[in-house]
Amino acid sequence: MRQFTYLTPKTLDEAISLHVAHGESARYVAGGTDVLVKIKEGKFAPDYLISLKHIIGQDRPFLNQETGELYIGAFCTHGSIEQSPLVQHHYPIIHDAVKNIGSVQIRNVATIGGNLVNAVPSADGAIPLIVLDSKANIYGTKGQRSVDLQRFFLGPGQCDLEAGEILTEIVIPPPLPRTGSAYIKHGRREAMELPMLGVGVLLCLEEDMTTCAKARICLGVAAPTPFRALAAEKYLKGKTVDENNLTEAGRLAGQESKVRDSIRGVAWYRREMVGVLVKRMGLKALERAKERHK
Numbered sequence: 001m002r003q004f005t006y007l008t009p010k011t012l013d014e015a016i017s018l019h020v021a022h023g024e025s026a027r028y029v030a031g032g033t034d035v036l037v038k039i040k041e042g043k044f045a046p047d048y049l050i051s052l053k054h055i056i057g058q059d060r061p062f063l064n065q066e067t068g069e070l071y072i073g074a075f076c077t078h079g080s081i082e083q084s085p086l087v088q089h090h091y092p093i094i095h096d097a098v099k100n101i102g103s104v105q106i107r108n109v110a111t112i113g114g115n116l117v118n119a120v121p122s123a124d125g126a127i128p129l130i131v132l133d134s135k136a137n138i139y140g141t142k143g144q145r146s147v148d149l150q151r152f153f154l155g156p157g158q159c160d161l162e163a164g165e166i167l168t169e170i171v172i173p174p175p176l177p178r179t180g181s182a183y184i185k186h187g188r189r190e191a192m193e194l195p196m197l198g199v200g201v202l203l204c205l206e207e208d209m210t211t212c213a214k215a216r217i218c219l220g221v222a223a224p225t226p227f228r229a230l231a232a233e234k235y236l237k238g239k240t241v242d243e244n245n246l247t248e249a250g251r252l253a254g255q256e257s258k259v260r261d262s263i264r265g266v267a268w269y270r271r272e273m274v275g276v277l278v279k280r281m282g283l284k285a286l287e288r289a290k291e292r293h294k
């Protein structure tokens with residue numbers, strides 16, 4: 001394997017200074033589950049790996065008591081998010097996703113930040129966070145900025161980060177009342193593999209607990225970037241949430257998705273499964289909304 005120097009800054013500013021000093025010969029590394037594979041495959045050839053894992057903070061989800069927002073630090077491992085009672089109780093859709101990423105060993109080192117910055121269409125972490133209208137906080141030489149997570153993804157392997165910028169945290173709005181959400185990773189087998197499709201659905205209900213006030217449907221591996229099925233969301237708004245309307249929303253989502261043939265599945269099957277899984281996740285979201293409202 002190629003030799004590189006491993007640097008261990010203790011602060012964000014120190015990490016950014018190192019990146020500025022070493023320019024294109026440097027790359028950030030968090031859990032290393034993507035970076036090291038790419039170095040082995042010869043896709044990356046950095047002289048310096050700047051570790052983000054030694055920076056204090058940003059490694060546990062926490063609730064902002066003033067705003068009610070959940071902050072998930074970019075250096076949180078999938079395992080620490082999976083085990084967070086805050087996530088399990090208030091944002092089960094995130095738990096749905098992280099509990100199935102890779103294996104226990106992968107989840108113990110791989111971070112949510114690495115998952116998002118990697119920006120592959122199959123990133124399981126991205127879909128629930130987009131469904132929840134999350135924002136990404138980013139820090140660099142020009143200071144801090146914030147972007148809507150759904151605008152963060154620019155193309156396969158490309159995201160809205162300038163050279164040297166660090167994704168520091170994900171900010172998730174407080175859960176809305178009468179709301180439920182659910183995510184499913186669909187693949188050929190239960191064991192460790194990347195998804196053939198990822199489907200996340202959020203439904204917020206009116207006070208009658210049957211009419212849809214707001215819907216969010218986001219699909220992974222259905223387009224070059226995580227994809228909001230806007231026509232399906234619009235269709236559901238104001239309608240009764242039932243099997244018929246969720247079937248139609250699923251059909252619309254399949255129609256507007258940009259699925260393609262790949263080694264993990266053919267386009268027609270993926271399109272069909274978008275319909276099936278949007279309906280299934282819609283029903284699960286409805287059930288969760290009702291449970292929370294009891």
Ligand SMILES: Cc1cc2nc3c(=O)[nH]c(=O)nc-3n(C[C@H](O)[C@H](O)[C@H](O)COP(=O)(O)OP(=O)(O)OC[C@H]3O[C@@H](n4cnc5c(N)ncnc54)[C@H](O)[C@@H]3O)c2cc1C
Pocket residue numbers: 027028029030031032033034035036037052074075100101102103106109110111112113114115116117118122123124125161165166167168192193194195
């Ligand atoms: C066996 C195996 C199974 C896997 N299974 C899944 C799966 O089921 N679902 C899935 O979605 N993924 C899966 N992955 C992919 C990978 O584990 C995840 O994407 C993981 O979350 C990446 O996080 P990391 O901390 O290891 O990233 P790293 O490898 O450390 O970094 C990834 C990229 O992000 C950059 N980076 C990392 N953190 C930051 C930051 N905070 N700011 C700026 N840049 C940053 C790095 O420079 C690099 O370009 C799997 C990988 C393996 C090896």
